Amino acid sequence: MTVLAQGLRDGRIVAWRNLLNVRRNTEWLMAAVVQPIMFVLLFAYVFGGALGGSDYREFLIAGIFVQTTAFNSAFTVIGLCSDLQKGIIDRFRSLPMSRLAVLLGRTTSDLVVSSMALVIMSLCGLVVGWRIRGSFLDAVFAYLLLLLFGFAMSWVGALVGLSSPSVEVAQSAGLMWLFPVTFISSAFVGAGTMPGPLRAIAEWNPFTAVIQSVRDLFGNDAPPGMAPPAGWPAEHAILYAVLSSLVILAVFMPLSVAKYRRVASK
Amino acid sequence: MPTDTAVRAEALVKTFGSTRALDGIDLEITTGTVLGLLGPNGAGKTTAVRILTTLLRPDSGRAWVAGHDVLAEPNLVRKSIGLSGQYAAVDENLTGFENLYMVGRLYGMNKPDARTRATELINRFRLTDAASRPAKTYSGGMRRRLDLAGALVAEPAVVLLDEPTTGLDPRGRLETWEVIGELVADGATVLLTTQYLEEADQLADTILVIDHGRVIATGTADQLKGEVGGERLEIVVSEQSEVDTTKRVLAEIGTGEVTVDQHGRRVQVVVEAGAKSLVEALRRLDVEGVTVLDVGLHRPTLDDVFLSLTGHATEEDS
Numbered sequence: 001m002t003v004l005a006q007g008l009r010d011g012r013i014v015a016w017r018n019l020l021n022v023r024r025n026t027e028w029l030m031a032a033v034v035q036p037i038m039f040v041l042l043f044a045y046v047f048g049g050a051l052g053g054s055d056y057r058e059f060l061i062a063g064i065f066v067q068t069t070a071f072n073s074a075f076t077v078i079g080l081c082s083d084l085q086k087g088i089i090d091r092f093r094s095l096p097m098s099r100l101a102v103l104l105g106r107t108t109s110d111l112v113v114s115s116m117a118l119v120i121m122s123l124c125g126l127v128v129g130w131r132i133r134g135s136f137l138d139a140v141f142a143y144l145l146l147l148l149f150g151f152a153m154s155w156v157g158a159l160v161g162l163s164s165p166s167v168e169v170a171q172s173a174g175l176m177w178l179f180p181v182t183f184i185s186s187a188f189v190g191a192g193t194m195p196g197p198l199r200a201i202a203e204w205n206p207f208t209a210v211i212q213s214v215r216d217l218f219g220n221d222a223p224p225g226m227a228p229p230a231g232w233p234a235e236h237a238i239l240y241a242v243l244s245s246l247v248i249l250a251v252f253m254p255l256s257v258a259k260y261r262r263v264a265s266k
Numbered sequence: 267m268p269t270d271t272a273v274r275a276e277a278l279v280k281t282f283g284s285t286r287a288l289d290g291i292d293l294e295i296t297t298g299t300v301l302g303l304l305g306p307n308g309a310g311k312t313t314a315v316r317i318l319t320t321l322l323r324p325d326s327g328r329a330w331v332a333g334h335d336v337l338a339e340p341n342l343v344r345k346s347i348g349l350s351g352q353y354a355a356v357d358e359n360l361t362g363f364e365n366l367y368m369v370g371r372l373y374g375m376n377k378p379d380a381r382t383r384a385t386e387l388i389n390r391f392r393l394t395d396a397a398s399r400p401a402k403t404y405s406g407g408m409r410r411r412l413d414l415a416g417a418l419v420a421e422p423a424v425v426l427l428d429e430p431t432t433g434l435d436p437r438g439r440l441e442t443w444e445v446i447g448e449l450v451a452d453g454a455t456v457l458l459t460t461q462y463l464e465e466a467d468q469l470a471d472t473i474l475v476i477d478h479g480r481v482i483a484t485g486t487a488d489q490l491k492g493e494v495g496g497e498r499l500e501i502v503v504s505e506q507s508e509v510d511t512t513k514r515v516l517a518e519i520g521t522g523e524v525t526v527d528q529h530g531r532r533v534q535v536v537v538e539a540g541a542k543s544l545v546e547a548l549r550r551l552d553v554e555g556v557t558v559l560d561v562g563l564h565r566p567t568l569d570d571v572f573l574s575l576t577g578h579a580t581e582e583d584s
Contacts, residue, residue, distance in 0.1 A: 010372060013368060013371045013372055014372075016368075017357060017360060017364075017368050020359060020360055020364065021357065021359045021360070024359040024400060025359055086353065086355060086358075087351045087352070087353045087354075087355035088355045088356075088357060090321060090349070090351050090355060091349065091351065091355040091369075091416065092372070093320070093321055094319045094320065094321060094344060094347065094349040095344060095369070095372045095373060096341050096344040096345040096372075096373060096374065097372045097373075097374075101372075
């Protein structure tokens with residue numbers, strides 16, 4: 001069996017185990033299902049009124065999609081760290097299984113959770129007035145792009161999880177770094193009103209590119225008075241979004257696997 | 267490596283920061299026997315197990331498990347071993363059956379084989395009634411049994427058990443001993459680490475005593491006890507005032523220092539002539555008018571061995 005084939009086979013078994021865990025752990029299930037609904041409703045109605053009403057709600061949804069998919073990488077962080085603490089990673093590492101499988105299983109099971117969250121958020125979005133105005137194929141591509149980006153973020157989470165000294169640290173570390181990177185983007189407001197350096201970061205932030213791509217593909221325009229992001233990344237949003245996802249994967253997959261090979265139980 | 271040697275390690279050294287966890291350990295396990303690695307907390311037992319199971323690379327030294335070099339052929343080693351770590355590494359949200367099924371699949375079994383094997387082990391480890399309940403509902407002893415079963419899924423040639431009874435209540439400990447006993451009866455080669463001298467005495471064919479990352483003694487339990495010297499004669503007297511007389515009498519009969527536990531009025535000494543010394547002591551004490559409440563002659567325990575080898579007891583954290 002080739003290395004990749006074994007990695008995929010073993011990864012599927014680990015993913016099956018992770019999904020059983022999500023299904024049987026109420027806290028996880030709540031986090032995966034309730035959190036996205038909460039985000040849509042909170043942002044739509046708390047900020048929505050002040051920032052442009054129904055136009056803003058339509059603009060907002062793509063931002064929340066990307067934010068939630070990225071925040072789901074916290075499942076990878078906490079899941080891996082907790083397996084490490086309980087000695088389950090030791091058992092896996094003593095088995096003749098692929099060195100890629102535990103991480104691949106984790107990131108793919110979280111991809112399934114993200115898909116579920118996207119379905120729930122889309123339904124929720126339809127209720128608050130968001131619509132897909134582009135073509136069917138564009139919409140499919142938008143969802144695929146969201147999942148690709150979420151998958152890439154999970155691999156960042158894998159490295160964070162394997163490097164965290166305890167589950168408690170993993171819990172805060174897994175989410176903390178996501179706040180600035182999500183908020184310094186065009187997720188919730190146009191980048192145009194940010195001060196210079198912040199605006200530059202926001203324009204080159206892969207989050208902005210993914211969000212812009214998804215908005216373009218869904219045909220959701222910015223509300224009047226909120227300038228869409230400018231610059232090369234914004235003009236080539238889809239290309240930049242796909243490229244940056246691939247670069248994140250190319251960097252963090254080998255780093256995480258190398259970390260996994262050496263990692264020791266706490 | 268000769269074919270009757272299942273595990274062999276040569277001059278293993280591993281340093282963590284300024285701590286030398288392993289300071290040149292050699293060990294060898296004959297196929298089908300049990301080696302007990304005995305030592306206090308921090309002696310290096312877990313580090314040795316982690317190196318032999320490919321979880322950790324030694325700084326220097328070499329090791330072979332089931333004929334495969336741990337450093338050069340880790341995947342072949344992993345195919346031949348079963349590990350049960352210090353903490354029962356079971357997935358709490360999975361049922362007992364699912365835990366074993368998953369391990370079987372990850373050893374490369376196909377679905378029907380993994381299912382059959384999981385069912386076999388569930389029955390053998392007396393988990394049948396709990397097979398479809400999540401492992402978080404299990405008692406400590408049941409979790410341990412499930413973890414041990416996980417180590418045996420692939421019928422490995424070598425089984426490594428790191429402190430298999432740590433944290434268990436007496437009942438759980440007895441259950442676990444029983445399971446390990448069955449394992450050995452089936453002909454598996456076992457490496458077992460423990461802080462409990464009693465456990466090594468019960469389960470191991472050969473015992474390796476380690477302290478501060480070095481082997482300080484090796485042999486069967488009987489050999490180790492023999493090294494500490496003869497049997498111990500113990501006399502318990504009824505009155506505090508009789509302790510001094512007893513001490514004097516035993517000093518004349520025994521060899522070495524007489525130890526006194528004032529609180530229990532218990533006087534002990536090492537004797538060479540066994541039962542003869544006992545009879546002689548009782549006769550002399552009778553002449554002196556001492557009332558003997560209890561008398562005993564026992565072979566040294568491994569606790570005595572450890573104390574005399576290291577100068578500190580096993581419970582003490584080094």
